[in-house]
Amino acid sequence: MILQNIQNILETWAPKDIAWEQDNTGLQIGSPNQHVKNILITLDVNNEIVEEARKKKTDLIISHHPLLYKPLKSVNFDQRNGNLVQKLILYKIALYSIHTNLDFTKDGVSFTLAEQIGLKDIDFLYKDKQTQKKIAVFVPPEYTQRVSSAMADAGAGIIGNYESCAFETDGVGMYKPGIGSTPFKGKAGNLEHITETRLEMTAPSWKVNSVVSAMKAVHPYEEVAYDIYELSNFSNDYGAGAIGILPGRMNKNKFLKHIGYSLKLPVVKYCGTGNAKIKRVAVCGGGGSDLLSAAIRHNADAFITGDISYHRFEETEDKIIMIDAGHFETEHPIIHKIAVRLKNEFMKHSDDIKIFESKVPSNNIQYFIP
Numbered sequence: 038m039i040l041q042n043i044q045n046i047l048e049t050w051a052p053k054d055i056a057w058e059q060d061n062t063g064l065q066i067g068s069p070n071q072h073v074k075n076i077l078i079t080l081d082v083n084n085e086i087v088e089e090a091r092k093k094k095t096d097l098i099i100s101h102h103p104l105l106y107k108p109l110k111s112v113n114f115d116q117r118n119g120n121l122v123q124k125l126i127l128y129k130i131a132l133y134s135i136h137t138n139l140d141f142t143k144d145g146v147s148f149t150l151a152e153q154i155g156l157k158d159i160d161f162l163y164k165d166k167q168t169q170k171k172i173a174v175f176v177p178p179e180y181t182q183r184v185s186s187a188m189a190d191a192g193a194g195i196i197g198n199y200e201s202c203a204f205e206t207d208g209v210g211m212y213k214p215g216i217g218s219t220p221f222k223g224k225a226g227n228l229e230h231i232t233e234t235r236l237e238m239t240a241p242s243w244k245v246n247s248v249v250s251a252m253k254a255v256h257p258y259e260e261v262a263y264d265i266y267e268l269s270n271f272s273n274d275y276g277a278g279a280i281g282i283l284p285g286r287m288n289k290n291k292f293l294k295h296i297g298y299s300l301k302l303p304v305v306k307y308c309g310t311g312n313a314k315i316k317r318v319a320v321c322g323g324g325g326s327d328l329l330s331a332a333i334r335h336n337a338d339a340f341i342t343g344d345i346s347y348h349r350f351e352e353t354e355d356k357i358i359m360i361d362a363g364h365f366e367t368e369h370p371i372i373h374k375i376a377v378r379l380k381n382e383f384m385k386h387s388d389d390i391k392i393f394e395s396k397v398p399s400n401n402i403q404y405f406i407p
């Protein structure tokens with residue numbers, strides 16, 4: 038399989054367009070056309086991980102954190118990043134990063150963290166408004182099926198677990214073909230009235246161009262009349278953080294123990310006296326403390342994320358138990374999720390690609406218990 042196909046699998050799950058605009062997600066080193074036989078999945082890229090990839094004869098590293106993040110002004114082999122780039126090129130190992138697009142997608146970093154601690158009924162903690170558009174097109178009724186199928190094949194009409202969602206209303210369209218036109222019905226210079234169906238479908242904003250091209254390719258009109266609307270609906274598929282419920286209520290100590298055990302934490306850093314029994318839990322993998330107010334608004338009994346500052350702990354005002362479970366620890370479960378997702382796709386195509394999950398503990402933060 039070529040790298041481009043692997044990229045397509047990953048970006049169908051986590052489209053690049055939902056990534057944070059300052060991010061640098063996607064192919065970092067390599068060619069989309071190179072063949073891939075062995076893949077190593079990791080959170081970070083460092084020397085040990087590059088050596089691990091070389092020993093396992095992998096030709097592609099998929100990392101969550103991009104190695105090339107800030108604009109690179111030089112590839113200095115004596116500096117950390119330049120040296121890693123040099124080695125990867127020398128060992129013929131491609132590097133692909135799937136970063137904030139994996140944070141903001143369903144079943145991404147935060148949903149996986151929620152599953153890891155045993156939450157059920159998982160949904161986004163914060164839903165994104167900016168991803169959907171509606172396309173309304175006027176079609177002769179006998180062409181509606183053909184046009185809606187083409188639009189659906191290009192990615193329109195997906196609402197949650199439902200595909201090919203569309204709405205049709207019949208009406209009468211009017212036009213006067215100009216000189217030199219070849220109208221579907223009628224003659225140049227004559228005002229025509231024609232029965233038409235208004236076909237409406239939604240699409241993610243980054244798929245609108247391909248949906249419109251697919252629609253025009255099968256539409257019988259010389260000049261297709263269509264509208265594209267901005268929607269302010271909340272998206273079901275993209276957002277930030279996650280919230281869910283534990284199978285049973287837990288008291289504070291039992292809950293802290295449970296989180297420590299599920300995320301393999303050497304110590305559990307938290308705040309909140311909270312006598313309440315914990316059931317509803319909000320999470321965000323990585324550094325997600327900006328979502329604290331969303332967690333409180335959603336009546337979560339506890340909020341788990343990483344990289345929490347001293348003053349952020351104050352903002353809980355004892356309304357919620359907040360746990361700093363570490364950036365690495367809250368993101369680490371996504372490695373296995375990426376591996377499973379790819380394995381399932383490769384099995385569908387009977388591709389014999391080996392996938393390794395990195396065994397290198399790339400967390401630079403260590404704990405010393407005196």
Ligand SMILES: [Zn+2]
Binds near residue numbers: 102368
């Ligand atoms: Zn991260």
